[in-house]
Each structure stands twice: as structure tokens, then as C-alpha cells.
Amino acid sequence: MSEDVFDTRELRLRITQLEYEGLSQSEYKQEVQRIYLEEKGEQIPGDIKIYSTSESNDIVESTGYVGTAIHIKDENSGLSEMYVVSEGSQTAADWEYNIKGIFGGQGASQAIGTEEFVEKAKSHFDVPDSTKVIGYSHSLAHNNNATAHLLYDTFNDIYSVNGAPLDYYQLYKEDEKFKKAVEKELSVNQQQIFDVSPKKLEKFAQEYYKDKADDIHQIRYENDPLYAVSGTRGFFDLGDIDTLQSNDNYSGLRYIMDQIPDEDAKELQALVVEFSELTKNGDMNNGVKGLTGINLELIDKLKEHKVTGYFTNQNELAQMVKDADEKVPRLLEQVKKVTSNSDFIFNQFVEAGYINSSQKDLLVSELTNIEKDLVDIERILSDWNSIRNSSSSYNQSDFSSILGSDIGAFLALRSKATSIIESLEILNRDDLLSVLEKIKGDHDITTVLNMLGLDNKSYVNGDMLLKTGKVIINMSAALRMYEKGQNILDDKKDEIKKLDSSVEREIRDSYQEEKRKIKRVIHNIEENPKAYSYLLYKDPFILNLNQEIISIEVLEEFETLKQENIDNYIKQLNESVAKARKYVNNYRNAIEELFKEEEKISNMFNLVEEEST
Amino acid sequence: MEKKQPKETKQEALPDVEAFNDEYTRDFLLSGEEVMEGFYRFQSKTGKYEMAFPADGIIVEQAYRIKDSKSEEVSIGLHDERGFGMDIFFFSYYTPEDREGILRRFKSRLGYDGEFEEIEKLDKTIYFVPMEDDELKTYGAYIENKQNSGGLEVVYNIKCDNEDEQICEDYKEEDKAKALKWMDSFTFINDKGVESDE
Amino acid sequence: MSRTEKTIQRREKLLSTTDLSNKKVILQKHTNNINDLDEDFFKMVQEVVVEEQEAEIIQKLEDKIVKMKKSNQLLLEDTDRKIAKMVRNLHEQVEDAKEQTLKITYEDPLSLETF
Incomplete structure (x- = not known):
């Protein structure tokens, strides 16, 4: 289990969370790399490729299955791992369907979609046969992954969080082998199965699928509302489950629902x-x-x-x-x-x-x-x-x-x-809405991350926070500042240059251009003075219409453009960029100093800098 | 969703069999006239396929699933002497391109390792697999629509454990023929423009 | 010059007034962009610290960033004012340049010799 590239709970949970961020494939890859860097202080030991359901336009889409496959490969070391993150329920509309549908299973489609996608991903990445396939899931997706695994032997391992459990009625319907085993053991038909004691069926299912249990690993939060509604008949747990206790004043939503x-x-x-x-x-x-x-x-x-x-x-x-x-x-x-x-x-x-x-x-x-x-x-x-x-x-x-x-x-x-x-x-x-918010929040992956009991690490909005003494630093934000901050400063430098040349063009060149225009008119006047007869009539002393212009001479006078110098401002703007760069470096040093026990930190800054150059 | 079944008028008496005596099941049946001996006309609530429904069969309400007109799952409990049950999984979006994956998965959930027997019909192709060596004889088929998208994964389970081996053996041909006949009874409803794919 | 030729001199505006305010917009777009970039940068920086009790070094950095933000803003405001002034001056000078002295020589047949 620990040979996997993603070998900590934090890594698994954060990557599972990415499914909800609505990222493009290249953004997804970047985020995976960033998360790994933040958690491990090093780079992923291989090449990453991403393949998502947004690329397939077929049976997978028809089943409604949504997910992303991450392939990590290193030719030299022979590493080849494929992680498949299946998406759980999202909007309240899904929730409602889930809550209602869940009391009788989701139907065969999702497991089909899961298996088909995994096969498609394998062929897309052209993976060697020895490739490990690891499924990640949250919420309803756990049911998808686990059911697919029981029916089609899809994964090597499944890691899930706050997952919807397996449903033995659903498996009875879909797994003919299980159906036969039930018939043999309990002598019931397809109708009578609903009369069998749920506890009995639960035990039987757990026993029947116990080999597959070794592959399934779950974390669940005690107050997860999904857990609260899964105490009813049909559901059974399989595999090892780590139930995190709540440490706040709310006692078991599950307990309420069970009443x-x-x-x-x-x-x-x-x-x-x-x-x-x-x-x-x-x-x-x-x-x-x-x-x-x-x-x-x-x-x-x-x-x-x-x-x-x-x-x-x-x-x-x-x-x-x-x-x-x-x-x-x-x-x-x-x-x-x-x-x-x-x-x-x-x-x-x-x-x-x-x-x-x-x-x-x-x-x-x-x-x-x-x-x-x-x-x-x-x-x-x-x-x-x-x-x-x-x-x-x-x-x-x-x-x-x-x-x-x-x-x-x-x-x-x-x-x-x-x-x-x-x-x-x-x-x-x-106040009432915030109760609902809390209940919804208890299902979230971030809540679980923060319940893992990690000493100095916590999470918010996909960012990782580190604590030392009384200081809490958002490490993800720090790395962003270091990497992307530099890019912004580069952009600012470019913009300053543009300002400079704009002034050149809009002020200095422009004046020359206006002068040229005026000179053309002057030339015109001098060449065609008669066309300008109207000028005579403007003079109050000339009343006679018989006058005729003979010539016009323009006594040209042009000022030089007053020295409009923006150089000083440009200089100051550029200085502000240099100051900011220095500031960023000081910040980095300060953080490294604060966390000097953590060697990883300075390595993180280095690696992030490498990526951006 | 429009209901396409014509309801029986009060004048016509419905046959006194399990299928019609059960209120939930009756709702799926189009007529009291047999389409073949011991079977009646059943129409899917998706409106996309029909099949012959056994007189001694009851649709298990708790196991029934329908999702728009995209997929439907029907579980039938059989109450005749030897029948156990039938399961029908319909997917409107299955196409011939998907066949490889479909058969692969079907085999997996049947627990079958061999090849499918391909049976060509005018309007459909039946990929048939008999599994006759257990206490429950299982006949499975993937039925592929030839004229449009759509496919059915169907399973017919026949009991064998209360009988001695010889009877089981004797009935083998008959059971297999029964299964094939039932599978052949499936017809896809392909009218375009009348049913919209949701 | 013949008896009937006369000359006058007059200042004339040879071209109509033009509005150069567009230039101000063009130039200030750059300062606006710089302002946006500054905002993005400062926002990024300010996300880094979540809590900083008792960490002097962090407090110093926080103070510094506030100062930098302020001085950047002032600098951009000054630059904008300078830009406005430059455009105004340009306008003045251009309009001035459009006014030139014309020496007009014309024939006046009816002018009386007695003048």
C-alpha cells in the first residue's frame, strides 16, 4: 500500500477534492503537482498525464459518470500508476436524487460508466499490464467505485471519504454469482429477498465479498449527513473504515436519523x-x-x-x-x-x-x-x-x-x-440556514481533512496552512506569491515599458505630426492664395468686393515642444518593481526562518521557482 | 412520460394468472391475449421495447428502476414450479461500438468465462450464453438493436436444486429452448419523432 | 508693388480645434493596468499570513506591504496627474501652433490714390 506515489491521507483527500474545482486538464495537472509539492516538499517522481470524462462523448457520458484519470509514469524506475477520481454528488438536486434513490440503489449505469471509463483511460494512456489502478471517491462515487470493483474487478485499491455504502439489494440484482450464493444459502427468490432480515443479508454480503474487502479503504466523519441516512436496510460496509470522531457540541446526526x-x-x-x-x-x-x-x-x-x-x-x-x-x-x-x-x-x-x-x-x-x-x-x-x-x-x-x-x-x-x-x-x-450549512459542510472533504488530527497542518479552500507557535501561514498562498507574484511583477515591468513608449508616441511624435499637418496647410495657402479670399472680408477696413488676393505669405513660427519628461516617473515605477521583488524574497526567507525545522520548505520554494523559469 | 398502454375495458376479463392478479405487474401488460403460450405482452415504461411476460411472473416493485427513458431495470420473480427469476436491464444508449465493453462486463457479472453464441435475427442480434452447471441454471443474453441504438442485458434463472440430477439433465434442452424463445420475444420500438430521447 | 496693391497682416487659425482627450485615456490605460497588477500582487501577498501573533518578522512584512501599497498608489496618482498635464500642454501648444501670421497682398482697384 505504501509503494503508491500518493501515500498519505492528505494527498488522497486533496486530490479527490480537485474533482470539484472544474479544472481544465492542464490546470488539473498543475494542481496535482502543486499539492504533491506542498505535502511532500518534492516533485512527483514521474510524468503525469491527465484524461477526463470531458473528453469522451459516448457511453460514459450517457451513464452520467464523471471522473478524471491521472497516470504517473517513469520509464527508468518502471513506475506506472493510474489514479481514477470519480466524482461524487454535487448540487442539491443531485443530493435529493441521492437521498431518495439511495434507499434503493443507484441503478446499474454508474458502475458501468466507471468500468468503461477506467478501460478507456488505460487504453488512452497505453498502460503496461502491471499498472496499478487506484480509485478515489467521495460521497456517492464510493458506491460507484466499490460496486464496479465487486462486479468487474476494476481496481487494485479504492480510497474513499464520506462514501455512500454498498447496497446488497443492488448487488443481488446485478451480480449473478452473488444471487446464486444467496439462493443457495438462504433459499429465497427474487421477491422474498426483501423479507429476509436486513442484518442477516448484511452479514452474508460482508462474508461473501470479504476478499474484495482488502482493497477498500474508507475515512468517514461521524457527523457526515450521508452517514446519517445510511443506517437503513440495504446498506452494508465493506473494507476498513476509519471513523473520525467529532469534537464539537453536535452529537451524532446519525443517532438522530436512526431514531x-x-x-x-x-x-x-x-x-x-x-x-x-x-x-x-x-x-x-x-x-x-x-x-x-x-x-x-x-x-x-x-x-x-x-x-x-x-x-x-x-x-x-x-x-x-x-x-x-x-x-x-x-x-x-x-x-x-x-x-x-x-x-x-x-x-x-x-x-x-x-x-x-x-x-x-x-x-x-x-x-x-x-x-x-x-x-x-x-x-x-x-x-x-x-x-x-x-x-x-x-x-x-x-x-x-x-x-x-x-x-x-x-x-x-x-x-x-x-x-x-x-x-x-x-x-x-x-440562523436556521447556518444549521443547514453546517450539516452540508459536514459532508465536505475539507472538513475531514481538518479532522485528521494533524498537528500543525490544516486546510481551507484547497489551501494548506502551516502553524508554528502562534503563527499560521497559508503555505499554498506563499508558494503562489513566490511563483505567480514574480510573473505579475514581470508583467508590470512590461506595462511600464509600454507606458514609456506610449508617451513617446502620443506626446512627442504627435506634436511633430501636428506640425506637419499645419505646414501642409501653410503650403496650400501659399500655393493657392485666391482660394482664401474670404480672409479679406474679415478685415473691417476692406469693404469692397472687388479685391483680389495676389499672394499670401505665412510668417511661420513654431515653438519646440516643452520638455515633457516622464522619465522620472518611469524610473520610480521600475524601482517599485525592484522593491517588490526584494520583498518577495524577504518573505520567503522569513517563512523559511520560521519553519526552520521543516527542511521541506526551502525546497518547495526552489522547486516552484524552477517551474516558473 | 406518456403512457402508451391501452387500458383494458371492463368488458374484457383478464386472465386469472399471477401476472394479472398482481396490481403492480398488471400495469405493465398491454393485453390479456397470449402472445405465445403462457406469455403476455409487456411494454417497458420507457416505451422503447416489448417482450413476452410469463403468466407466473411478478415484477418486484422494490427492485424496479427507471431513469427517464434512458435506462430501466426490471426484476421478475417466477412462481411456476421451476422458474426462479428473470432480470432485464435496458439501456437506450448502447450502440454496436460499445459491444466489446458491454459483453466484457456482462460476462463478469454472470461469472462466465467462455464465448457468446451469436444469433442473428432480422431486427436484433442475440449474444447468448447458457450456464447450466449450477443449482440455478442461468441463461443470459445481450440483445442488440439492429435498427437504432439500444440494448438489453437479460437473464433467465431456472431452479434445479430440488430435483435430482437426472431431471435437471432431462430438462436441459427444454429449458434452453424456453430461454431462447423468451429472448427472441424482445422487440425494440424504434419510432422516430414519437418518443424523444431524454 | 503696383499702385493698387495693398498688404495686411493678420493672425489666423489654420486648422480647427482638435480634442486630444483620447490621448489621456490611452496613456492612463497603462497606469490602470499597472494598478490592476499591483492589486493582484498585493492580494496574493495578503493571503499568505493567516495569523501572526508574536511573530515580529511577519508583522514587519505586513507593515511593509501596507506602506508599499500606499506608495504605489500615490505614485500612480502622480503619474496620472502628470499624464493629464502633459496632454493639456500638448493641446495648448498644438492649438498655438495652428495660429500663424499671414501677410496677405491684394489688389484694390477702387482704392483712391489720395490716401
Whole structure:
């Protein structure tokens, strides 16, 4: 295990995190090199090549699999390792699907996509057979990698963080060999398997796949919300798992969730996730539309333009009603599940320290209000539907009553929707949102990095911080300053040069050019004096129109351009660059001095300097 | 998603078999008329393929998966004497270019090491593999659409463990023929412009 | 000169006034770019320290960077003013140069000899 190039947890975690940065392939390579340099103080012992799913436009894309392959090779030493970082879930939309889908497995596609991508990467890099294939994953991607490994023997090792566990129901469906083993051992058929005790199946699966367990290594944070929802049936752990304890005041989200019946927990999670996603930008209209299908802007149009609005927006209105018809009942069901248990559920959160009593009361009361509004909306929709259905719209005399009831219905919907918005706005408070933020944050890789208990090292936004005494230095920023800072200073020097030559051109040359223009005119005048007869009439003493110009002589007089010297400023600007360069070097020395116990540091600066020259 | 199944009118009585007696399964079946002996017409909720569905079969609701009209997973529990189950994995995006990887993975999850038997049909190609040496006889096939993209990985498991070896051997030909017949019953629905690929 | 030839002298502006303010924009673009570069640089530097209690050497560096930032800003402001002045002066001188003395000789047949 320790022969791998990436042989520390920090390295693995930071590289797994890169997947989320949305980097181009060359940026990705740079970042991998930088991370390695920061962690090890040396350069990667080989050539790196990157291959990502953004390059493939085929079955991999169709499965929705996203990932990046890193190949490290050194001809001389025979080193050949391929790391495949699979991307976990990202947006709240993915989360919601995950939370719902996860209770029954993701489906076969992702594992297929994983295996196909790994094979494609191997052939793209033209790897020798002895190449080690190592999978990295976070969140849902762990399920992808591990399932692919169990089904297709894809990896040598898998390293995951806060991963979604394996699902034995999913494996039963997809792994025919496992299915046979289950049948042999437990004598159940494809339906009865759901009646078997989950604990029994869990043990059986762990036993059956125990050989593969040696290849799977996980780190998980105790408060990871994904871990919280994975206590339900279907899930099982495989491989070695390092569970990091939380050291703050929040006790086990997992514990809370384990208290709540599966169905309710699922709905609560989904609601919370949807709510936070929709309120992210503070756009409540979108929030209501997203959850209920009711489009307030549309209804307002109707209110304003009444009859014409009704006719010109027929399609939109029909669509809105259709959407609401679909969304409201489902939403109502979700909300009911939560409200019927709300006291119990939110009490758990109070006890665990996430919210206090008054926040809980607020949540309970507003959710109850929302439920009432939804019930009303459902009723309005069904009443309205029955009016519509009971009279033919071709009948003229009924038409206006339909119109009237339509408009009436829309306005009633509007008032209910507005009431929901008011409730949402009451709940959209920073303190409640920050609870959600915290819960989301507990799933992040950076949180795990900072929980590893590393003495003097911590992480923020992909940067590595080092501490000595009471000083904390952002080492990544220091290296950036040293390398990129120099580039900026080079650019500044160029710009100063440009300023200098611009002045030359815009001031000095320009004056010469203007003089030339004037001289041309002078020449013109002297050559064609008669064309300038009008000049005579300007003179108050010459009144007669019979005058004729004979000649014009211009008594030329040109000043030299006053000495406009910007040289002094240019000089000072250049000095400022020199000062800055010196400053950067002083900073480097200061850091090296602070961390003189760490030999790596000065090596890091040297290497980073080499790269930029 | 438009439902394409015509619902049975109250007049027509549905056959009194497991498949129609189970409410969840009935929803997938198009008609009470047999398409071949003991089988009825089943249509995928993606609207992209049909197959013959066994009278004694029940679709396992907890195991059912559909993702837009891109992929679908159907698990069927069989309640006849010897049947165990059928599994159907449909992927609308499979193409002949992907075949090598598809077969490689299929073999892996079947636990099979040999070659596929290639059976050409007019509208599809069936890559067939019989695995007949276990307590569960497994017949697997990758069915490739000839006219459009799309492919099916299907597995038919038949029980053998309660019988003595001889009966198992005797039924071998019959079981294999049954499996092939079922696999041949798959048809892809290729209308363009009617179903949109999401 | 014949009896009817006369001359007058007059100053005339031979070309119309031109607006040179564009030059100021062009030149100050450079100082603006330099300012942007300075900002990028200082931003990068200021990210390096997260906490610096009791580290005199770091505090000195932090003070220094604040000073540098300030003096760079002042220098750029001075440069901008100089640029503006240069363009103004150029404008003046150019406009001045456009004004020249014309000695016009003309024929006046109706002029009376008696003058």
C-alpha cells in the first residue's frame, strides 16, 4: 500500500477534492503537482498525464459518470500508476436524487460508466499490464467505485471519504454469482429477498465479498449527513473504515436519523435539501414555483389583464395547473410526513444541539401553516377541476362562468401561494440556514481533512496552512506569491515599458505630426492664395468686393515642444518593481526562518521557482 | 412520460394468472391475449421495447428502476414450479461500438468465462450464453438493436436444486429452448419523432 | 508693388480645434493596468499570513506591504496627474501652433490714390 506515489491521507483527500474545482486538464495537472509539492516538499517522481470524462462523448457520458484519470509514469524506475477520481454528488438536486434513490440503489449505469471509463483511460494512456489502478471517491462515487470493483474487478485499491455504502439489494440484482450464493444459502427468490432480515443479508454480503474487502479503504466523519441516512436496510460496509470522531457540541446526526422511521427521515431530508437549494438565492417566487408548480408572475399577469390575459396565456395557465396538480399532492405528502412527526423530529435536533427550543417551535408552527396552505390549494385545484369538467367549454353561456371560476381559482391560488412564501420567509433566517450549512459542510472533504488530527497542518479552500507557535501561514498562498507574484511583477515591468513608449508616441511624435499637418496647410495657402479670399472680408477696413488676393505669405513660427519628461516617473515605477521583488524574497526567507525545522520548505520554494523559469 | 398502454375495458376479463392478479405487474401488460403460450405482452415504461411476460411472473416493485427513458431495470420473480427469476436491464444508449465493453462486463457479472453464441435475427442480434452447471441454471443474453441504438442485458434463472440430477439433465434442452424463445420475444420500438430521447 | 496693391497682416487659425482627450485615456490605460497588477500582487501577498501573533518578522512584512501599497498608489496618482498635464500642454501648444501670421497682398482697384 505504501509503494503508491500518493501515500498519505492528505494527498488522497486533496486530490479527490480537485474533482470539484472544474479544472481544465492542464490546470488539473498543475494542481496535482502543486499539492504533491506542498505535502511532500518534492516533485512527483514521474510524468503525469491527465484524461477526463470531458473528453469522451459516448457511453460514459450517457451513464452520467464523471471522473478524471491521472497516470504517473517513469520509464527508468518502471513506475506506472493510474489514479481514477470519480466524482461524487454535487448540487442539491443531485443530493435529493441521492437521498431518495439511495434507499434503493443507484441503478446499474454508474458502475458501468466507471468500468468503461477506467478501460478507456488505460487504453488512452497505453498502460503496461502491471499498472496499478487506484480509485478515489467521495460521497456517492464510493458506491460507484466499490460496486464496479465487486462486479468487474476494476481496481487494485479504492480510497474513499464520506462514501455512500454498498447496497446488497443492488448487488443481488446485478451480480449473478452473488444471487446464486444467496439462493443457495438462504433459499429465497427474487421477491422474498426483501423479507429476509436486513442484518442477516448484511452479514452474508460482508462474508461473501470479504476478499474484495482488502482493497477498500474508507475515512468517514461521524457527523457526515450521508452517514446519517445510511443506517437503513440495504446498506452494508465493506473494507476498513476509519471513523473520525467529532469534537464539537453536535452529537451524532446519525443517532438522530436512526431514531426517525425510514420513510419520514427520507421525506425530511428531501424537503430540507430542496428548501435550502431553492432559498439559496433568496428568490422566493422560484422557490414556490419549484415546490408547488404555482407561478405567481403568471397569475399577476392575469390579474392585471383579466380577460385578455386569460386568453393570451391559455397555454401557460394550463401548464401551470398541470404542474401544480402534479407537484402539490406529492409535496403535501412530504410535508404531512414531517408535520405529523414534527415535534419528535425536531426535538431530536434540539437534543443533538443543532437548534434551540424556540427555533424548533418556529419550524413546527410554520411547517404546519404551510401544510394548511397546501391542503387549501389542493382543494381549490380539485373544486376548480370539477367546475371545468362539469360544463362544456363550447357552451357559450357557461363560458363566462368558467372564466369567472378560473380567475377566481387563480386568485385564490395566489393568495395561498403568497401565504406559503410568507412562511418560507419566516423560516429563511440566517440562523436556521447556518444549521443547514453546517450539516452540508459536514459532508465536505475539507472538513475531514481538518479532522485528521494533524498537528500543525490544516486546510481551507484547497489551501494548506502551516502553524508554528502562534503563527499560521497559508503555505499554498506563499508558494503562489513566490511563483505567480514574480510573473505579475514581470508583467508590470512590461506595462511600464509600454507606458514609456506610449508617451513617446502620443506626446512627442504627435506634436511633430501636428506640425506637419499645419505646414501642409501653410503650403496650400501659399500655393493657392485666391482660394482664401474670404480672409479679406474679415478685415473691417476692406469693404469692397472687388479685391483680389495676389499672394499670401505665412510668417511661420513654431515653438519646440516643452520638455515633457516622464522619465522620472518611469524610473520610480521600475524601482517599485525592484522593491517588490526584494520583498518577495524577504518573505520567503522569513517563512523559511520560521519553519526552520521543516527542511521541506526551502525546497518547495526552489522547486516552484524552477517551474516558473 | 406518456403512457402508451391501452387500458383494458371492463368488458374484457383478464386472465386469472399471477401476472394479472398482481396490481403492480398488471400495469405493465398491454393485453390479456397470449402472445405465445403462457406469455403476455409487456411494454417497458420507457416505451422503447416489448417482450413476452410469463403468466407466473411478478415484477418486484422494490427492485424496479427507471431513469427517464434512458435506462430501466426490471426484476421478475417466477412462481411456476421451476422458474426462479428473470432480470432485464435496458439501456437506450448502447450502440454496436460499445459491444466489446458491454459483453466484457456482462460476462463478469454472470461469472462466465467462455464465448457468446451469436444469433442473428432480422431486427436484433442475440449474444447468448447458457450456464447450466449450477443449482440455478442461468441463461443470459445481450440483445442488440439492429435498427437504432439500444440494448438489453437479460437473464433467465431456472431452479434445479430440488430435483435430482437426472431431471435437471432431462430438462436441459427444454429449458434452453424456453430461454431462447423468451429472448427472441424482445422487440425494440424504434419510432422516430414519437418518443424523444431524454 | 503696383499702385493698387495693398498688404495686411493678420493672425489666423489654420486648422480647427482638435480634442486630444483620447490621448489621456490611452496613456492612463497603462497606469490602470499597472494598478490592476499591483492589486493582484498585493492580494496574493495578503493571503499568505493567516495569523501572526508574536511573530515580529511577519508583522514587519505586513507593515511593509501596507506602506508599499500606499506608495504605489500615490505614485500612480502622480503619474496620472502628470499624464493629464502633459496632454493639456500638448493641446495648448498644438492649438498655438495652428495660429500663424499671414501677410496677405491684394489688389484694390477702387482704392483712391489720395490716401
